Amino acid sequence: MQIVSCPSCGAQVQFRSHASVVAVCEFCRATVMKDADAVKDLGKMSSVLEDFTRIQIGTAGVLGGRNFSVVGRIQLRYAAGMWNEWFILFDDAGTGWLGDSSGLYTVTIERAAPGALPAFADVNPGHQYAIAGQRYTASEKRSAECIGGQGELPFQVGAGWQARVADFRAGATFATLDYSDGDTPVLYTGGAVTLEEMKCQLLREDEQIKESAGKYHGKLDALECPSCGTAIKYLPGVTTSLVCPSCQAQLDAAGPQAQILAQGEKVERVRTTIPLGATAKISGADYQVIGAMVRADNEGSEWTEYLLYTTRSAFFWLVETDQGWSRANVMSNWPDWQSSGADHADLDKLSYRKLYDYPATVKFAAGAFNWRVAAGDVVHVFEFENGQTRLAAELTAEELTWSRSTPVAFDQIAAWFGSALRVDPARKAATEALPASAVTHKFLWWILGLNAIPLIFNFSGTVIYVLLALLAIYLPAKLFGSADKGKQ
Numbered sequence: 001m002q003i004v005s006c007p008s009c010g011a012q013v014q015f016r017s018h019a020s021v022v023a024v025c026e027f028c029r030a031t032v033m034k035d036a037d038a039v040k041d042l043g044k045m046s047s048v049l050e051d052f053t054r055i056q057i058g059t060a061g062v063l064g065g066r067n068f069s070v071v072g073r074i075q076l077r078y079a080a081g082m083w084n085e086w087f088i089l090f091d092d093a094g095t096g097w098l099g100d101s102s103g104l105y106t107v108t109i110e111r112a113a114p115g116a117l118p119a120f121a122d123v124n125p126g127h128q129y130a131i132a133g134q135r136y137t138a139s140e141k142r143s144a145e146c147i148g149g150q151g152e153l154p155f156q157v158g159a160g161w162q163a164r165v166a167d168f169r170a171g172a173t174f175a176t177l178d179y180s181d182g183d184t185p186v187l188y189t190g191g192a193v194t195l196e197e198m199k200c201q202l203l204r205e206d207e208q209i210k211e212s213a214g215k216y217h218g219k220l221d222a223l224e225c226p227s228c229g230t231a232i233k234y235l236p237g238v239t240t241s242l243v244c245p246s247c248q249a250q251l252d253a254a255g256p257q258a259q260i261l262a263q264g265e266k267v268e269r270v271r272t273t274i275p276l277g278a279t280a281k282i283s284g285a286d287y288q289v290i291g292a293m294v295r296a297d298n299e300g301s302e303w304t305e306y307l308l309y310t311t312r313s314a315f316f317w318l319v320e321t322d323q324g325w326s327r328a329n330v331m332s333n334w335p336d337w338q339s340s341g342a343d344h345a346d347l348d349k350l351s352y353r354k355l356y357d358y359p360a361t362v363k364f365a366a367g368a369f370n371w372r373v374a375a376g377d378v379v380h381v382f383e384f385e386n387g388q389t390r391l392a393a394e395l396t397a398e399e400l401t402w403s404r405s406t407p408v409a410f411d412q413i414a415a416w417f418g419s420a421l422r423v424d425p426a427r428k429a430a431t432e433a434l435p436a437s438a439v440t441h442k443f444l445w446w447i448l449g450l451n452a453i454p455l456i457f458n459f460s461g462t463v464i465y466v467l468l469a470l471l472a473i474y475l476p477a478k479l480f481g482s483a484d485k486g487k488q
């Protein structure tokens with residue numbers, strides 16, 4: 001470790017890694033450069049946006065038997081959102097980067113890159129490339145701007161510093177080509193990690209996260225839509241992209257004041273089955289529905305996707321279709337899919353058969369998302385199946401993502417969200433339009449179909465009681481139905 005005096009305020013500034021070139025003074029935010037024996041002040045660094053990350057300078061963990069600690073951070077913003085790159089220092093003096101984007105983490109380490117590497121312009125998500133002797137699929141390419149920094153860093157960054165990066169995947173292996181310094185990229189390789197498996201310590205606590213992000217945004221839980229004034233309660237700051245549930249204005253909540261990116265299209269408001277803001281305890285963690293969107297395929301079938309957020313782990317989605325509910329997680333271990341024309345994708349020695357591919361268009365979106373979503377956005381979806389499990393690849397010109405989904409029983413959804421659940425408006429309208437007796441029948445069949453079947457199968461001796469109970473529900477309804485008819 002080397003300690004120097006800040007040329008601007010005189011405070012002590014630490015350089016813990018020999019690889020560090022600059023360090024941001026904790027007290028006055030001067031960017032201090034360590035240059036041979038002299039120390040220079042390169043000007044003030046913008047402070048980082050208080051987001052909902054659990055990591056902080058000083059967070060420590062273990063990776064592959066090596067202890068590391070977080071010594072620096074840059075925060076980057078690109079067209080679809082923002083992410084953090086944490087500079088980590090291993091006990092053996094090696095360094096690396098811990099990427100932190102919407103609760104998904106990767107650790108990458110700089111490598112020598114033997115052989116030719118693709119030019120930035122030639123990288124297309126979904127296409128395959130040979131990098132350092134391994135076949136990778138391009139997952140994302142983006143140009144980003146550094147919006148703030150903290151701690152010590154291995155290169156000089158300042159406001160407006162531009163990063164050009166392309167990400168690649170091969171199974172669970174991750175590669176990044178960084179073109180920020182010119183046409184010859186720097187190669188980093190690594191993999192997806194979780195804070196739990198790295199046994200991370202000195203993480204920020206939930207209360208600390210909420211308080212700091214809340215302070216930054218002025219109010220703890222609410223933000224007023226600058227377009228229509230509606231209070232938006234879905235944890236502004238957890239992501240920077242918001243769609244006002246009331247007027248559909250597209251908002252950027254990266255600063256203390258939300259900015260309008262685009263006025264809302266005149267789309268009909270959708271009353272979703274799970275309302276925005278609904279909370280549930282799932283696998284011991286507190287989740288909140290922060291975003292909901294309705295998407296449609298090219299044949300007009302629509303489905304609803306709910307984005308669930310917790311400070312404890314990554315986002316996940318609940319998907320509601322005519323056929324039922326499923327839970328979808330973004331995958332960090334990618335299936336092997338030879339090309340976008342291939343009829344199967346392989347993962348963990350299982351082959352998933354391709355079902356169909358179709359364009360999916362966003363019809364309606366409301367709340368907070370981990371990318372900039374708007375009605376009219378189109379992605380191309382490729383779906384694969386093996387047993388009950390489905391894999392989906394979603395491809396755009398900028399990005400390829402994989403998710404895995406498994407069915408969730410409606411009873412489970414009801415148990416999670418309880419009274420917050422709302423009856424599907426379409427179904428409600430349909431039942432309202434039917435005569436009372438038909439409603440009763442429908443109700444009876446609903447009970448038989450959805451609720452009683454597991455009970456009947458599990459406790460076959462109780463079948464007769466279940467049927468008697470159902471009859472008891474059915475008969476009075478039938479009587480009331482007749483009485484209603486009599487009144488008309």
Ligand SMILES: [Zn+2]
Binds near residue numbers: 006
């Ligand atoms: Zn200072």
Ligand SMILES: [Zn+2]
Binds near residue numbers: 230
């Ligand atoms: Zn609004």
